[in-house]
Amino acid sequence: MLDAITIHGYRSIESAIVDFGQVNLLVGEHGSGKSNLLDCLNLLYHIGQSNCQGYVNHILKDNNALYSWFSHVDEEEGEVPQVSMTCHFRKNQYHVTLGPQAPYNVVFHDESAGFVNDKSDYKVAFEGQNHLETRLTEENLYTVAPFIRRAFESFQVYHFAEALDPQRIASRSDLDDNKQLRPDAGNIAAVLYRIKQHYPSRYHLIDELFRQTEPGFNCFDLEPDKEYTRLIECRWRHRHTLDSYKMSHLGIGTRRFLCLLVLLLQPTPPSVILIDEVELGLTPKAQQIIGGLIRNLGEEHQVIVTTASPTFIDQFEPQHLILCESVDGRSQYTALAEIRTDWSEARQIHTTGQLWQNNWFSLAATAPTNQPVAGGTMVFPSSFLHTNPTGGDRPFDKIIDQILLDDGDGQEQTTEA
Structure with a gap:
């Protein structure tokens, strides 16, 4: 499980630390930086595959936009464009800093990985500088490297x-x-x-x-x-x-x-499932179904999705939300639990999507009144697909649990063709 990621210098992400739970909804308007965060994780996937140069070349060569990949820096002041990322796992940590190398490549300015013990001491297992592909694949490295490579395999x-x-x-x-x-x-x-x-x-x-x-x-x-x-x-x-x-x-x-x-x-x-613009092209009914499946899957796997749909947000509780905002062109990410925790009474009246749509999830907002709110969710009359927009029991989840249990908890069965 990815506990947190620290990012500096990637496009709109000048500096950010994002903590993750089991189920994470990156919610925000278009241009707030939701997809940029997932792009960073996808870059780590290609780093783990020793395909950093191929990936960067593929996505940037057509538009000759290598330097647009990095946050704006003042080169007259001696600032150097670079992307820095640190992944925090439960017992391991990985850090990389990438800089541009014309025309379409990047160079690893530094790379390291190590262990975090129970005393929060960080011990470096390996480190390197000025190479073109990761050192995670080198056979003589400590056991931390295979773990991190396996983790990155899920970052598609x-x-x-x-x-x-x-x-x-x-x-x-x-x-x-x-x-x-x-x-x-x-x-x-x-x-x-x-x-x-x-x-x-x-x-x-x-x-x-x-x-x-x-x-x-x-x-x-x-x-x-x-x-x-x-x-x-x-x-x-x-x-x-x-x-x-x-x-x-x-x-x-x-x-x-x-x-x-x-x-x-x-x-x-995958152990970590990343979905960008999950609601794209989906009807309200389809969004409810996908939301129910993600809730169920999140019990054993980590899920990180981006969305700007109140209907999809309705399928989750406020503690699942990470708010994405663009402030002066810079992306900021804040877990809702860090802003306010007094949503229980409001959730008796309004859905999560309604509260987000009306900007209640902010420090300056006041508690909503018991009045109708714009937007909302469609609740199905069928008990098979019913979800409770204000929390409580969700029969759909129980049905999924029972159906998947009937499959032998992941054990393959043989049936007639």
Whole structure:
């Protein structure tokens, strides 16, 4: 679990320390720096893969914007553009400082990792300077390096922008590429097929939840290619005609909803799940469903998502929120619990999304009155999808718990094809 991250000098993040819990909602208006924070974590993923140069080259070469990657500095005063990040884990710590190297690369000005013992003493296991890729992969390093590399493997950001391209999600995938959904969702057919074969309760839950937002959906059509038997394509059948359709026949938001369902219900999700703009393209009903799945998954995995949707925020409690604001062009991140804790009475009247939308989560705000508030959430009449916007029992969570328990707590089962 990532306990905290310290960032200096990345785009709008001039200086920030962000503490994380199990479930974290980065909430704020567009341009507040939500995605920049996830970009930093994604950079750490590529550092752990020894692909820092390739990643930076890929994202910056097209627009020749290497220096825009760093916060503005006054070079006349001798300030040097650089990005500095420190990851705080329970027993380990990692630090890196990167600087620009023309035309499209960066250099590791310094890098270190170490242990934090019970007395809060930090002991450096290794350190290095002026190299082009991480030293975490060097075999002679202490055991802290493999731990940090494994942690960084979960720092891939799921946005599913590629899933909006019909060619990606509709393409055939390798049947054996089924252990974990990739960020581009290109292997969604193989992952779904594995779930169908070995985790029937999870598969039926995905099937049922998807039907809630796509009334014409009857079932998935998942069979390996007859000619190329190691390839599989994700298709679906219409409830009225029973014709088989490609995923490209679904709407953009519907395809993205399916990607999120599979991401959150796959049997072996990443230990840390990062989702950018989670509400993008989702109906209010779909946002409620995804919120319920994240609450459930957050009991055993760490989840960090960005959102600006009051409807999605409604699915969570105030203590899950990290407020993102842009002050004079600089991003600031504040856990709501650090600002105020007297929200229990307000939550008896208003939803979390309503309170955020009306700016009650700030030091200067006053307690809301017992009056209607703009915005709000849609609560389903169906008990299967009901969530309580003002806290308390959430039957949807209990149903998910029971369904996943029926799958043998993650143990694979064998079913007929």
